[in-house]
Amino acid sequence: MIPSSRGLIGIAVAIITASVLSGALAARDWDQAGLTSVGGRVLSTDETPRPVPGATVTVLSADGLSLGSALTDVTGIFMVRGIPPGAVRIKAAKAAYLGVEYGARGPGRRGVAVPLDSGSTANVVLHLPRGAVVAGTVYDAFGNPFPGMPVQILRRRGHELVTAATDLDVRARTTDAEGRYRLYGLDAGEYIVGATPGIMGAGVEGRAVTDEEVRWARQLAAGGSRLIASPEAAPRISPHGHGRLVYASGYHPASLAADDARGVVLNQGDVRTGVDIRMQLQPASSLTGRTVGPDGTPVVARVTLFPEAAYAPDDAQGMLYTITSASSRGGVVGVRSGADGEFAITSLTPGTYRIAARAEAKDGPGPLWAMTRIRVADEDLDDVVVTLSPGGSVAGRIVAAGQDHEPPGDVLSGLRIDLVAEDDSIGAATLRALPVDGATAAFEATSIAPGRYRLQVEGVAQGWLASRAIAGETDLLDTPIDITAADRLAVTIVLSPGAASIGGRFSDATGQSVADYYVIVFPDEASAWLPRARRIRIARPDVTGRFEIPGLPAGAYRVAATWDVEPDEWFDATFLAALRPASIPVSLAEGERLVQDIRVGSGGGRLR
Numbered sequence: 001m002i003p004s005s006r007g008l009i010g011i012a013v014a015i016i017t018a019s020v021l022s023g024a025l026a027a028r029d030w031d032q033a034g035l036t037s038v039g040g041r042v043l044s045t046d047e048t049p050r051p052v053p054g055a056t057v058t059v060l061s062a063d064g065l066s067l068g069s070a071l072t073d074v075t076g077i078f079m080v081r082g083i084p085p086g087a088v089r090i091k092a093a094k095a096a097y098l099g100v101e102y103g104a105r106g107p108g109r110r111g112v113a114v115p116l117d118s119g120s121t122a123n124v125v126l127h128l129p130r131g132a133v134v135a136g137t138v139y140d141a142f143g144n145p146f147p148g149m150p151v152q153i154l155r156r157r158g159h160e161l162v163t164a165a166t167d168l169d170v171r172a173r174t175t176d177a178e179g180r181y182r183l184y185g186l187d188a189g190e191y192i193v194g195a196t197p198g199i200m201g202a203g204v205e206g207r208a209v210t211d212e213e214v215r216w217a218r219q220l221a222a223g224g225s226r227l228i229a230s231p232e233a234a235p236r237i238s239p240h241g242h243g244r245l246v247y248a249s250g251y252h253p254a255s256l257a258a259d260d261a262r263g264v265v266l267n268q269g270d271v272r273t274g275v276d277i278r279m280q281l282q283p284a285s286s287l288t289g290r291t292v293g294p295d296g297t298p299v300v301a302r303v304t305l306f307p308e309a310a311y312a313p314d315d316a317q318g319m320l321y322t323i324t325s326a327s328s329r330g331g332v333v334g335v336r337s338g339a340d341g342e343f344a345i346t347s348l349t350p351g352t353y354r355i356a357a358r359a360e361a362k363d364g365p366g367p368l369w370a371m372t373r374i375r376v377a378d379e380d381l382d383d384v385v386v387t388l389s390p391g392g393s394v395a396g397r398i399v400a401a402g403q404d405h406e407p408p409g410d411v412l413s414g415l416r417i418d419l420v421a422e423d424d425s426i427g428a429a430t431l432r433a434l435p436v437d438g439a440t441a442a443f444e445a446t447s448i449a450p451g452r453y454r455l456q457v458e459g460v461a462q463g464w465l466a467s468r469a470i471a472g473e474t475d476l477l478d479t480p481i482d483i484t485a486a487d488r489l490a491v492t493i494v495l496s497p498g499a500a501s502i503g504g505r506f507s508d509a510t511g512q513s514v515a516d517y518y519v520i521v522f523p524d525e526a527s528a529w530l531p532r533a534r535r536i537r538i539a540r541p542d543v544t545g546r547f548e549i550p551g552l553p554a555g556a557y558r559v560a561a562t563w564d565v566e567p568d569e570w571f572d573a574t575f576l577a578a579l580r581p582a583s584i585p586v587s588l589a590e591g592e593r594l595v596q597d598i599r600v601g602s603g604g605g606r607l608r
Helices: 211-221 225-229 573-582
Strands: 036-044 056-061 066-071 077-083 086-093 114-116 121-128 132-139 151-157 160-163 180-186 189-195 203-209 244-247 264-266 281-283 285-292 302-310 320-327 333-336 342-348 351-359 368-376 381-387 392-400 416-421 430-432 434-436 440-448 451-458 465-471 481-483 488-496 500-507 518-523 537-539 546-552 555-562 584-588 593-595 598-601 604-607
Touching (some): 036 056, 036 086, 036 114, 151 180, 180 189, 285 351, 302 342, 351 381, 416 440, 451 465, 500 584
Parallel strands (some): 036 121, 500 598
Antiparallel strands (some): 056 066, 151 189, 203 244, 392 440, 465 488, 555 584
């Protein structure tokens, strides 16, 4: 058994206490056609726990489908009735608190399933921890409060900064009339707080002041009025003659890049104030360009500019500005090129951008597409040529495993095949199975925008599994693929009449069932450790220590157990590499159910 990083730093006491109440709530007469009910109380995690009224308690099926919910009363008591028998998960949530699940080790963690027999009532207690709060004021470059500024809070995940999970809506994440913000319901951890005015965001009319102008002004202030009558003494003006300065994204306390920002460490329930942000002005840039077709002639196109990554010029610190008037704008930029193909976008903040373009083809069945990247610093970009081309296409057929013909018709009904864009590519396509002549099932999509896509097969009939989707030597169900304008991709999707599964039981050194662990199944081949990979699965045992991971394709896997894991961390390649040495290799055939019991102990764990 390999503990996660949280286990290694000593998480010994769960911050959620969820226990079955023995007789605390009387089971009520609720046995309508064998349905069950779930009742209990929701309490705070204060030193002296208090009832949490108005919390929402939701009962979920083992695979996450909502089966019913209820609000707690003033005493924290709830009751959810009419639940079908089977294993269920129980979650509680309330604004300003951290959502918890029964049996989980912390907020956002997965809990344990509770088995419900026909006509039974489960009574549980869940303790809701209050979330941390971070608050402050956003100031402009002159020390004035900055109202209406969107505020974002980021958290480091591996080598990336991702938006922190919060239930706050957009209005709650925007500064008020005094430039103040307050973000609540945050888990413990280290955060980066920033303000994001948009790629054409708030700005002022003016220009950057050169060092010569600064020296000249200081001489005037010191009594050098004779300089006024001396034309040769006039200072060189800034080269940024377009006269607009804009606010780029800023991070606490006064950084232009998130990686350079000062982190804010929050413990559970902390209220951290004074996390202020000082925004900085930068010279605005403009972009002019032309949209042309495959033959180089101008085409009228819709041009959209997306921000891709923040960029801070090396000389951005310590700049002085002359201000004439103020204005503001914001949002992703979209323009239409003219009949001559020309377009212009002004007032851009520094950064890396993606230009996406779409035009209707003069001749041909589908639109023309283009995708390119540009970098904006502190100079204008002129005559950027965006060449549009016809989109790619994907076509193929669906066959049953081991056979060269279509699966039965009832298996194909409801089947959906999607190409899902891995990035912000425009024009993500959806493909649908199209039976042809009753002898095969075919699908096709044309004019697909260039980009990276993942193929997904949804709506597969119960008892069947989309085991692979082969294009050349690549399984598109496991590996994303780049589609370009010239691509004509041929795909064969194989449906198997039976998915494999892994199940078993957790026990301690004495043979007693335990439920305080996670089991993670992942591919033996590290190249398949991709975000949201279908072969990477996680499960918690139920209160009897039993677990089941269904719906696995055949192949070589590793099985590992861990004490704790953060949400989605099981998709991180570094985390899986740490699990691998103490994992056990297994091989699954199509339709096989493998029993893999797991024994854990105080001195570590082993799989058997």
